[in-house]
Amino acid sequence: MKAQKVTLSSIASELNVSKTLVSLVLNGKADALAINKDTQRRVLEKARALNYKPNQVARGLRMGQTKTLGLLVADISNPFYARITRTIEHQAEAEGYSLIVCSSDENESRERRLLKMLLDRQVDGIIMTSTMRSTETLSQIVPQGFPLVLFDRNLGNSNHHFVGVDNVKAVQQAIGHLFDTGHENIGFISLTPDHISSLQDRRKGYEAAFAARNKSLNPAHLLQVDYMQLKEKQYELISRFLKEHPEMTALFTANNNLAVACLKSARELGISIPKDLSLITFDDVELFQYTAPALSSIAQPLDEIGKVAVQLVLHQLTETGFAPRKEILQTTFTIRESSCCRE
Amino acid sequence: MKAQKVTLSSIASELNVSKTLVSLVLNGKADALAINKDTQRRVLEKARALNYKPNQVARGLRMGQTKTLGLLVADISNPFYARITRTIEHQAEAEGYSLIVCSSDENESRERRLLKMLLDRQVDGIIMTSTMRSTETLSQIVPQGFPLVLFDRNLGNSNHHFVGVDNVKAVQQAIGHLFDTGHENIGFISLTPDHISSLQDRRKGYEAAFAARNKSLNPAHLLQVDYMQLKEKQYELISRFLKEHPEMTALFTANNNLAVACLKSARELGISIPKDLSLITFDDVELFQYTAPALSSIAQPLDEIGKVAVQLVLHQLTETGFAPRKEILQTTFTIRESSCCRE
């Protein structure tokens, strides 16, 4: 089946030298040890001739590091995560690391299982968006001191490294903009599980915007749909919400998927955006520039998040006991066609 | 740093039994060997008490299989691949496999490097979209008989397993539709590298549609932009193309990114779609339903492609010398607002 395995020993025996020597040469430690140039050449040549490929599993076992990182996101098919994954993958690859990617589906028990799997596979570090309630649950699974970086959402009083954005501020600004343009009845659609910090913070931003203007918020204008519900069901809930609240003149959605669902609902209900309803969403997706109407949105710095995340894990690999850092990056608020002044 | 390692030996020595015994019990082979129920319980309890986690790297080395698959795509951030990745990941996970994901960026030397990396890491199988010219190049890297599945695009007279769609037929049908609705000057935008089979086939479909109606095709209506060019550059080329060919009344784009670029160009040039120009694209993306205008498109069965791909690799793992299979799945052509009758 697989071609003859060529190992260090094959090379060594063909050359009548020891595995040690071969290993040393192949790992570039030969010069430091002043090994015969000629011997070196012979080893190198033979290795090439036999098309030797070091077995990274064996190496990983021996060295206690696999040069692999785990990336655990809510859903790899969500453009937000897909885009970040790309950056992370490239950064990691540049540093000699591979990525094992998995999606939790916002399901805590699935997340637990995947996390354990990553650990069992001896990944050197993990970058993740956790759907857990508390840092304790996480700590039960991930050993103290294990290189870990959370992104997008943090855990309550977490002592882990984190990279994300200031959700409260970003949303508050956007809602503020809606107030400034004459809106009062501003709705908010978010997702459950609702203990997810980024989602909570977005809601807080919504509330804060009301508080800042001494406006009182109508709880009926707040809708939460479940992440795991079927798209149709989500869409149905949103449609009902829109139908039942014609007094809303503006709406904020907490992520890209919800914005798409709203677009769909509004279209089918004959609600015109932004004429009848202004819409602003968290997350930007390239196509939001081209939807009808183009969507006003809050964009996160995806590349930067990815880069910082990798940087933070790798840093932990070398520097031990490096104090947990929280990197809060800037969002960009872009006004497009979907939001405008109340007439 | 990391908590005390607990290994098979730790358990064995604490219990004064052998590693073998522990291994057997923990792997559920105890009953088959009629091992004392009580001993089993003791082992299981101790393992749980010490929070034992089998080291999958060691296991992988010993067993000669890592329970890991490699997934190599052109660009994980492209919704087409992101969506398929999700399915593949879920299928793989259900079968006990993890996924190492990487993007080739349509760069052959990068692809080679990543492929070697995957092999060095001893993945049990690989699912990939290859950007290579020939099956020979691939065979130089991937050992004969190694479990491999190509998807999306095939290689010339490849003897590998493959899953994809009938690109020629799908495009021919779409272009045929344009003819049927009165269009004659139909443009086609594709990407380089142009040896990629799916892209070639899409072009063939375009040509075949002309041939089928005895129409002659204007070579000036064919544009290729380079995959690796910056988005701005691509966009600039497309804009020039649109400007220079006002006689075109319809356009077909070979993938989702190109469609978005066209949308942008047309918008900025004041070309109205579909009034001035009908647009149909290969690949469907959820948001294409909501763009202005909603895009007519050819959708591939993403879930099915992913499922079949996993099935085909795993099959090779068990069944040896299982004849290369080509699975050709059905596309779905959806007419939306972006294409209509020539006035």
Next chain:
DNA sequence: CTGAAAGCGCTAACAA
């Protein structure tokens, strides 16, 4: 300058 030997953590013959 080079080699022998140990061992990473696990599984699987083969013994007992």
Next chain:
DNA sequence: TTGTTAGCGCTTTCAG
């Protein structure tokens, strides 16, 4: 019913 032993392929002291 359980233990001994060998070894997956590699790196790394420690000797020579």
